[in-house]
Amino acid sequence: MSDASLVLELTVLVLAAFLGFEVISKVPTMLHTPLMSGANFIHGIVIVGAIIVLGGAEDTFTRVVGFAAMVLATANVVGGWFVTDRMLGMFKRRPEPKKEKDGA
Amino acid sequence: MISDPDVVGLLYLVTIVCFVVALKFLSSPRHARKGNWVGGAGMLVAIATTLALDGIGNWALILVGLVAGTVVGVVGARTVRMTAMPQMVAVFNGVGGGAAALVALAEWHTLADPVRDESTSIVLSALIGSISFAGSVVAFAKLQELVSGRPIVFPGQNVVDSLILLGAAGLGIAAIAGLEEQWVLYLLIALSLLFGVMFVLPIGGADMPVVISLLNAFTGLAASATGFVLDSTVLIVSGMLVGAAGTLLTLLMAKAMNRSVANVLFGAFGQVHAGPGAARADDGRTVRATTPEDVAVQLSFARKVIVAPGYGMAVAQAQHDVRQLADLLEERGVEVKYAIHPVAGRMPGHMNVLLAEANVPYTQLFEMDEINPEFPQTDVVLVIGANDVTNPAARSDPSSPIYGMPILDVDKAASVVVMKRSLNPGFAGIDNELYLDPKTTMLFGDAKDSVLKLISAVKAL
Numbered sequence: 001m002s003d004a005s006l007v008l009e010l011t012v013l014v015l016a017a018f019l020g021f022e023v024i025s026k027v028p029t030m031l032h033t034p035l036m037s038g039a040n041f042i043h044g045i046v047i048v049g050a051i052i053v054l055g056g057a058e059d060t061f062t063r064v065v066g067f068a069a070m071v072l073a074t075a076n077v078v079g080g081w082f083v084t085d086r087m088l089g090m091f092k093r094r095p096e097p098k099k100e101k102d103g104a
Numbered sequence: 105m106i107s108d109p110d111v112v113g114l115l116y117l118v119t120i121v122c123f124v125v126a127l128k129f130l131s132s133p134r135h136a137r138k139g140n141w142v143g144g145a146g147m148l149v150a151i152a153t154t155l156a157l158d159g160i161g162n163w164a165l166i167l168v169g170l171v172a173g174t175v176v177g178v179v180g181a182r183t184v185r186m187t188a189m190p191q192m193v194a195v196f197n198g199v200g201g202g203a204a205a206l207v208a209l210a211e212w213h214t215l216a217d218p219v220r221d222e223s224t225s226i227v228l229s230a231l232i233g234s235i236s237f238a239g240s241v242v243a244f245a246k247l248q249e250l251v252s253g254r255p256i257v258f259p260g261q262n263v264v265d266s267l268i269l270l271g272a273a274g275l276g277i278a279a280i281a282g283l284e285e286q287w288v289l290y291l292l293i294a295l296s297l298l299f300g301v302m303f304v305l306p307i308g309g310a311d312m313p314v315v316i317s318l319l320n321a322f323t324g325l326a327a328s329a330t331g332f333v334l335d336s337t338v339l340i341v342s343g344m345l346v347g348a349a350g351t352l353l354t355l356l357m358a359k360a361m362n363r364s365v366a367n368v369l370f371g372a373f374g375q376v377h378a379g380p381g382a383a384r385a386d387d388g389r390t391v392r393a394t395t396p397e398d399v400a401v402q403l404s405f406a407r408k409v410i411v412a413p414g415y416g417m418a419v420a421q422a423q424h425d426v427r428q429l430a431d432l433l434e435e436r437g438v439e440v441k442y443a444i445h446p447v448a449g450r451m452p453g454h455m456n457v458l459l460a461e462a463n464v465p466y467t468q469l470f471e472m473d474e475i476n477p478e479f480p481q482t483d484v485v486l487v488i489g490a491n492d493v494t495n496p497a498a499r500s501d502p503s504s505p506i507y508g509m510p511i512l513d514v515d516k517a518a519s520v521v522v523m524k525r526s527l528n529p530g531f532a533g534i535d536n537e538l539y540l541d542p543k544t545t546m547l548f549g550d551a552k553d554s555v556l557k558l559i560s561a562v563k564a565l
Contacts, residue, residue, distance in 0.1 A: 006221050009332060009340055016341040020348025023124060026131040029446060029471050032353060032453030035130055036320055037193055038140060039349040042123050043200045043320075044147065045342040046327040048154045049207040049334055053214075054169065055160030062210045067165050069206035074173020075180070076200040077151075081144050082181030083192055088137035090186075090460040093467060 034087045041080030047073035106156045115153040116338035122146025123342055127349070133466055150338055186461040187421050190450040191247040194316060197323050198240025204326035205233030205293060211333050212289045220280060225332035227276040227292065233326035234293045238300025239319050246309065247450055253309035261306060262370055268299045307369065309415070310492060312450040313357045314368045321350025353452050360446035360472075362498075362508040391527065394545035396554065399486075399521050400561030403429075406483035408439045410475065412512050413455050414448045416489010416524065420551035423462040426488060429555055430464070432562050442468055443475040443485075443512050445493035472512055479516040487514060487522045487538075489551045494522075495536045520544040523554045 027035045050073040054066030106112055122142050129139025155166070177196075184192045208229035215222060245251045272295035279288045307315050324346025331339025358365045403409055411430065417423060430440040442464065448455045456469055470478075479485065487494055490512075497504040498511045514520050515538055522544060538544055547554050 005335065006332075009335070009337065012337055013328065013340050013344050016344035017348050019124065020127075020345040021352060023127045023345075024349045024352050027127075028131065028133075029444070029453060030456045030466055030469060031130055031133060031136060032356075033189065033193070033451055033457045034136060034453070035127075035349060036317065036353065036452060037189075037196070038126060038130060038143065039320055039324065039346040040193060040196045040200065041140075041143060041147070042126070042342050043197075043324045043327045043346040045119070045123075045150060045339055046200055046203045046207065046330055047147075048150055048336060048339055049327075049330045050169075050203055051151070051154045051160065051166060052157070052334055052336075053207050053210040054162055054166055055155075055157070056214075057162055057165075057210070058214075062213055063162065063165060065206050065210040065213070066162075067169050069203045069210065070166060070169030071173045071176070072199040072206065073203035074170050075176040076173075076196050076203060077147055078174045078177030079181045079192075079196045079199075080177075081140065081147070082178060083184075083189070083196065084140050085137065086181065087186075087189070087457055087460070088133070088140055090457070090463075091133040091136065091466055092460070092463065093134070093465055 031091070034084055034091075037080060037084040037087060041077065041084055044073060044077030044080050047077050049073075105158050106153065107158045112153060112157065113337070115149055116336070119146040119150040119153075119338050120341050122149070123345060127345065185421075186458060187418050188248070189457060190312065190316065190454065191244050193451060194240045194243040194247060194319070197316070197320050198237045198244065201233040201236025201240060201319070201323040201326055203233070204323065204330050205230045205237060205296075207330050208233065208333060209289060209293065213286065218284065222333055223280045223284070225329045226289070227279050229326050229329035229333060230289060230293050231272055231276055231296045232322050232329065234296035235300040235303065236319050236322035236326055238297040239304045239315070239322070240300075242301050242304040243312065243315055243319065246304070247312065251305075255308040256305040261302070265299065265302045268295055268302060272296050272299060303369070309450065310447070311361075311368050313447050313452050313454070314354055314361070314365065316451045317350050317353035317357055318365070318369075319350075321347050321354060324348075324350055357447055357452055360510060361506075362510065391539050392545050394521065394547055396547065396557035396561045399545070399547055400558055400565060402484050402519065402521065403433055403438065403486070403558070404436055404562055404565050406433075406438055408441075408478075408482045408484075409433060410441050410443050410479065410482050410485045410514075410517065412443045412445070412448075412485055412487045412490050412494060412514055413459070414445075414488065414490025414493060415450060415454075416491075416551050418449055418454065418458055418489070420489065420553075422488065422552040422555050423458045423464075425552055425555040425559065427459070427462040427464050429559050429562065430468075432559060436562075440468065441470055441475065441478070443472065443514075444469050445472050445490070445512050448490055448493050472510060476513045479513045482517040483519065485514040485517040485520045487520060487524075488555070489523065489525075491524070491536055494538055496541075497535075497537050501537070514538065515541055515543070518543070521547055523547045523549070523551050525550060 328343025
């Protein structure tokens with residue numbers, strides 16, 4: 001990694017932080033649990049690292065460690081996504097026709 | 105196989121855009137679920153792209169890993185009860201942190217002569233990832249009640265913790281400075297794991313929303329650090345998005361308790377105040393118990409009822425019955441609303457998820473600032489398993505540990521019914537003035553039992 005690309009990556013990092021704050025501050029309190037769970041799913045992106053490490057492993061140690069990372073990261077991705085989907089599926093406006101008062 | 109780095113970069117860019125869109129869609133419950141699908145598509149693009157990279161081998165292991173992880177993930181996510189959600193969030197957070205630390209460990213092993221910024225990233229990823237993993241495991245154990253939810257403390261704890269963290273940091277600096285022995289990172293990971301355990305142990309159940317958010321941020325940052333090791337922008341950006349989300353939630357939760365993040369994490373709140381409960385009625389005021397029948401009458405003839413749920417409702421899994429009771433009351437023309445305190449429960453937004461599971465329309469749920477002005481015009485407030493978030497001492501008693509914490513002003517309503525298992529203080533370990541208020545009556549018992557009794561009493565009217 002050359003210095004130029006390090007600076008570029010740091011730039012990207014800082015911009016991503018601002019973007020994250022901007023986007024996430026718009027999420028209503030009501031959806032904070034799904035937000036956390038959705039964020040959980042997103043950090044499952046570490047699966048990319050797991051694939052690269054395991055896919056390029058040439059000795060037993062790296063294979064073992066990479067495989068463990070692979071399992072954990074996959075569980076993160078899959079579990080995080082399904083939990084989020086399940087939760088969001090429950091948020092409903094009006095589940096049954098009822099009196100139309102205090103509807104926001 | 106894709107060998108053009110530009111194509112790879114563009115495909116990863118698609119993933120980044122999908123993730124940002126997924127988060128943007130979360131700003132409304134109407135689009136949120138669609139957003140999750142977009143995020144899922146982005147993840148598939150990233151996984152497919154990575155698998156198609158040049159030089160990826162060990163296919164059998166990758167495949168077995170994918171299948172094993174998928175089975176664990178699907179089974180875990182599908183079978184867990186909604187009331188166990190905070191634990192589940194902690195688990196999936198922990199595995200991500202663990203994966204980041206393991207990737208760092210493998211890179212440390214593989215890289216023959218890491219340059220300084222590579223070893224810096226490896227150290228950070230290993231350190232933060234391990235803390236997040238161990239911390240999440242302890243958080244899980246506490247929420248699952250495998251270990252006591254109360255703060256676990258011993259003298260000199262902060263000193264010991266600081267030494268452990270300093271030790272890990274010292275090793276990290278040594279590694280960055282060029283000490284490229286294998287054992288350095290092993291020991292660093294071991295110390296970080298230990299620190300993760302020590303750091304969550306003293307934190308009480310009521311402070312869990314802060315801890316879970318913080319661990320979420322940690323895992324994001326660990327993933328981001330991994331991105332620097334592997335020169336992968338998709339990891340850097342996605343990890344940072346999560347880091348930002350977790351940080352923001354941590355700050356919001358701490359603010360909702362009127363405490364600094366440091367106070368929540370290192371204050372070991374709540375273990376000192378468990379004084380003798382008998383001293384409570386010294387000033388002549390006493391707690392008045394009531395019966396389900398009385399409460400049923402109170403509720404049925406009210407114009408407006410506000411339900412203030414807390415962790416007790418989650419523990420008793422009473423959310424479905426609460427909704428049924430609310431439906432019954434609405435049929436009788438009573439206006440029913442729910443007051444949601446930001447830190448009610450064990451994670452941010454916990455009550456919203458539980459009530460959503462019970463099919464309560466989200467238009468009936470109100471945040472603290474929205475609902476507080478309505479309490480003076482409310483006939484009955486039904487406090488279900490919430491304690492500290494309703495304690496008026498937070499407004500009036502400067503000596504109270506929760507003084508200054510914004511609370512639900514339930515004591516401003518015409519009458520208050522508190523459903524509680526016993527007079528034991530809440531997780532913060534302090535007495536609640538509300539229970540001595542002449543407007544307040546107490547309905548003792550498990551929240552679910554009490555609500556079921558209320559339902560039959562209302563029906564019998």
